[in-house]
Amino acid sequence: MNNSNVSNIKYTPALFTSKHLLDYTAIDKDMDFSLVIFYTYCCIVKLIAHNITDVRLLTNDLFNNHNRQIIPKLDMKAPVNVSMSFSLISVYELDVKNQLLSTSVAFKITWKDEILIWNPADYNGLDQLTVTLASIWKPDVIMLNSVSSQKKLSPNDDDDNYVTITRDGFIEWWVYVNLKTHCNVHMTNYPFETQMCDINVTKSYLDDQSEILQSVDDSLSLDNFVPNGEWQIFPIHSFDQIFFRSNRKISGLQWRIKMKRGRTFYTWNFLMPSISLSIADCFSFLLPAKSSDKLGLSIFVFLANAVLIRLFNDSMPAISDDISLFGVLLWVNILVSGLVIVMNIVITSLFYCKSPKIICKCCDDFTECCKCKLLTKCCKPCFEQEVKKKERRTFELSEFQNAQKEKKEYASIKHGDISISINEGIDQTFIHHRGMKIQLGTIADFLDVKERIEWSDVSRNIDIMATLVIFVAYAILYAATLSELLHE
CATH class of the missing domain: 1.20.58.390 (Neurotransmitter-gated ion-channel transmembrane domain)
Structure with missing residues (x-):
């Protein structure tokens, strides 16, 4: 190898990138190829610098004297800002009878732990660490309107939950949970209604001087939502809410789910x-x-x-x-x-x-009104037939009125010793039998038997x-x- 050529090469502590690999053509052609292999090896070693030993060392340094019961603030007068993001995965059921909403949701909870901060250069570039939730302080978060006995997002044993810690102390915790919450159902338009169900989150023991809950987004998308056949879900909105506990005002968050029931089934x-x-x-x-x-x-x-x-x-x-x-x-x-x-x-x-x-007379008039002849006076033949009928009845009545004036017997029917006679005017009909006289009815009944x-x-x-x-x-x-x- 030509030592003069080697001495002209400038070594830098920067990470050997792909650009440097491409620049090897600028090196003197007399340079030994083994030097190129050396630079490549240094690049690979740099990219995978931290190993399990670094993780153990960082874990021991962070949690050697760490107390998870202490609020992770250097200034204890300032509260811990806990940011929460809500994602609706599925709506299982809205039990209208018991006013219960069953859902599957995901919470993304982030906060800053000012104690868990380190310099990645001291651990070969290690800038992120994953530990169990039981190792660190966790925020005080409860589901206020949950109907289950366990209102916390995680049980007391936090060994099954993991969080990610970055080098600047920011912690990210994803919680997937099946919720059963109370929903104030409005029955006015049931079963063609639109319901509003709230999920309320607040604190159980800390006050606003120690912890503040805040929402990341006011309006949340439904990108991860699994469609429900019964309900149509609208975009979810979050609100800052004030709750009362022991006559004290405690801040919290509220996510409102707007659901419209499908109408086909009902x-x-x-x-x-x-x-x-x-x-x-x-x-x-x-x-x-x-x-x-x-x-x-x-x-x-x-x-x-x-x-x-x-x-x-x-x-x-x-x-x-x-x-x-x-x-x-x-x-x-x-x-x-x-x-x-x-x-x-x-x-x-x-x-x-x-x-x-x-x-009664009203029934008679009502019957006449229901007849086609009176309802269809525009029909000329029907109307003319009705006029002729009235004229005939007028003629018959006038004839019997004349008979009443003359006091004549209008009709007489005899059969053996029984005779039926209409006499003494037109308003009486009698049956004569062996000296007995029986009144049957008026002549009007006799005349209108077809029209009765x-x-x-x-x-x-x-x-x-x-x-x-x-x-x-x-x-x-x-x-x-x-x-x-x-x-x-």
């Missing part, structure tokens, strides 16, 4: 059956009164609504501050179906009634009117309720 399992039963309830009036299925259909609808309400109530809490509008709709449906049963009973009773004399209103006509007209009234009532009820339930 539409096909509750809403559509309810609408179908309501339609069947309306058309039960169109069945003939003499049919046994008329009342049977009404009773079936009533019992089906009762079963539907039972299934709906089983998914709701027994006591709630507000009332579900959909539950009110189901209760109104069962009340209307009960009213339909009563109406069908009355209609059936009127159909079999045998006393047409007690039909029967109870069967009244019951049928009530059926038609009841169908229209109940259908309109159901339509208004569903339109008002659904517009409120589905309102965003």
Whole structure:
């Protein structure tokens, strides 16, 4: 090897990088190749300088006289700032009846331990250390609205939890936990509602002079969220919250989860059956009164609504501050179906009634209004037929009035010793038998036998009117309720 060439090479303590490796072409061609191999070896040794010995040495130096019970602050008057980041992984269930939210979440908790600081140069560049949580001081963090007995993020045995410590004392702790927290469920729009559930975090024994909890982001993304088939999750927001403990104000954090329930399941399992039963309830009036299925259909609808309400109530809490509008709709449906049963009973009773004399004038007028001839006066043939009918009845009545004035017997039917006569005017009809005189009725009944209103006509007209009234009532009820339930 040419010593003059070797002496011209300048050695630097800097790390031998890939750039230096590429510059080897600038070295004199007479340089021995073994020198290049030496530089390469130094580079590899530098990159993997620290080993298990350095880790042991650093661990012994940091934790030889370390007390994890002491708050890691050099100035004990200043609080420890604990930053928390919340990530929602999955929503298992929202138990509306018990008002419990089951979730899987991840917390990223960071703080600075001013005692656990070192110089990486003293440990061959070692600038990061992973230890168990049991070795260091951990923040005082509890889940305030957790319903489980263990409200802490980790159990008392912290040997299963690991944290990462950097050379400047910053500690990073990831906590994955399944939570079951209380959620104040609002039942007004159930089951087509949007719920707001909070996860509250505060301190159990430290005050604000010793520890401060702060959120990293006010609005959190759902990049790691596993979609839920029942709930649509909106971006989560965090808030600074004040909680009360022993008549003292303690600061904390609150993460609000906004969830919108999917409507497909409840539409096909509750809403559509309810609408179908309501339609069947309306058309039960169109069945003939003499049919046994008329009342049977009404009773079936009533019992089906009762079963539907039972299934709906089983998914709701027994006591709630507000009332579900959909539950009110189901209760109104069962009340209307009960009213339909009563109406069908009355209609059936009127159909079999045998006393047409007690039909009031309003029933007569109502029957006339329900006739096609009066409702379709635009139809000229029908209208002309009605006029001719009235003229004929006027002529017949005038003829009998003349007979009343002349005091003549209008008609007489004889068969053996029995005779039927209409005499003493047009308002009385008698049967004569062996000296006995029996009054049958008025001549008006005799003349209008074809036009007389029967109870069967009244019951049928009530059926038609009841169908229209109940259908309109159901339509208004569903339109008002659904517009409120589905309102965003």
